[in-house]
Amino acid sequence: MDIVLDIVDELILDRVYAAALPLSVFLPKVAANITASAVPQPTPSLWTSVISTLPHPPVTQAADAAGRIAAHTSGLPPWLLRFASPAVTASAWPRDYIPRQLLSLSLITLIGIHVLYFVFAAMSYYLIFDHNMMKHPRFLKNQVRLEIECALRAFPGMTLLTLPWFLGEVRGYSRLYEDPAEYGYTYLVLSIPFFFVFTDYLVYWIHRLLHHPLLYKRLHKPHHKWLIPTPFASHAFHPVDGYAQSLPYHIFIFLFPLHRWVYLGSFVAVNFWSIFIHDSDMITGNTLINIINGPAHHTLHHLYFTCNYGQVCCPTAFRTFFSTWQLIVAASFGQYFTWADRWGGSYKHPSAEFDPMNDIKIVDAALAKHKSD
Secondary structure, eight states: OHHHHHHHIIIIIHHHHHHHSBGGGTOHHHHHTSSSSOOOOOOOOHHHHHHTTSOOOOHHHHHHHHHHHHHOOOOSOHHHHTTSOOSOOOBSSOTTOHHHHHHHHHHHHHHHHHHHHHHHHHHHHHHTSOGGGGGSTTSOTTHHHHHHHHHHHHHHHHHHHHHHHHHHHHTTOSOEESOGGGTOHHHHHHHHHHHHHHHHHHHHHHHHHTTSHHHIIIIITTGGGOSSOOGGGTTOSOHHHHHHHHHHHHHHHHHSOEEHHHHHHHHHHHHHHHHHTTSOOOOOOOGGGGTBOOHHHHHHHHHHSSSOOOOOOOOHHHHHHOHHHHHHHHHHHOSOBTHHHHHHTOOOOOOGGGOTHHHHHHHHHHHHHHHHO
16 A cells, blocks of 8 residues: 555655645745745634644744755656656655545545446346346346445445554555565565465455354344355445455465555455456356355355355456366465365355356246246
8 A cells, every 4th residue: 555655646646645735834944845835824714723633743844855856866766756746745644644644545445446336236136147137036126226325334444454454564664675686586586475374364264254243143144145146246235244354465475575555456356356356256167166255155145145255366257168277276376275175164155056147047037937828
């Protein structure tokens, strides 16, 4: 998240905070001397009266921070620099001020998860999800709307719970690093499967713990309301449930070194996975289905509750057309495998006999027979 915050600060938020909370409200002379370009004193108004009462770091600290930004050489590519904030950025809330970081992280997280959810869940729903599944007798009335409403209620709570981890990350307490040479390229490569194994096993046991009777009804049952899920069910759960299953990803980077871009890519991929795995897909008969815990496994989990707690991700285009490529791609980019379920004794192998489409065919046959009679 530190990468994202740095980019958004430079592109948008420096300008926004300078306009909304100008340093000149608190000490105009200092603000005017930050750079050669004077920062005019704002005209007194109700807004300046309100913000003048807000907490802020010492004005000299804010002025120094603005000076550093003015002298900073941007690391953004040239095509992005055209959209960056002006060099003169005099806000009473500098980039490293904790309230600003909390507010910025909240906004970025909320906007990001809403965009990701609606764009990619809609793509999966319209391009991949078999709409015949909606005829299943256990598919709820108005289920898609209910799934979306549940997800929207969960996002603020999950964001609030996750903020301390993101704040620790952007303030430098994690073990994320930038230069691949710092730990060597061998470690960079090996850290990726290590990250997958670590998070795989912890997510498995957290997910399984959420099925304990003491926790299931309070936390995890809302997600299992969707017995025949659509992609919009991906984030439709109790906020504590969603937060708990994200913990391994946060814990890892505070224990072990991981490259920043590897972490960011993996964290985004998890959210993609959560969407694409909920398409009630029951493609079976592939060799890799014994290794990769894919959509078919997760469909069985929603139907039978106490099996296949593991999870996996696979990109959309391949899954649409080639069932074998679906699992090959998952093996390359997936997060979870069947080994944890096998070790934990909760593995249930997907086969055609468990396909929920069988129930739909029975219902269709009964309706056809009734009409013929």
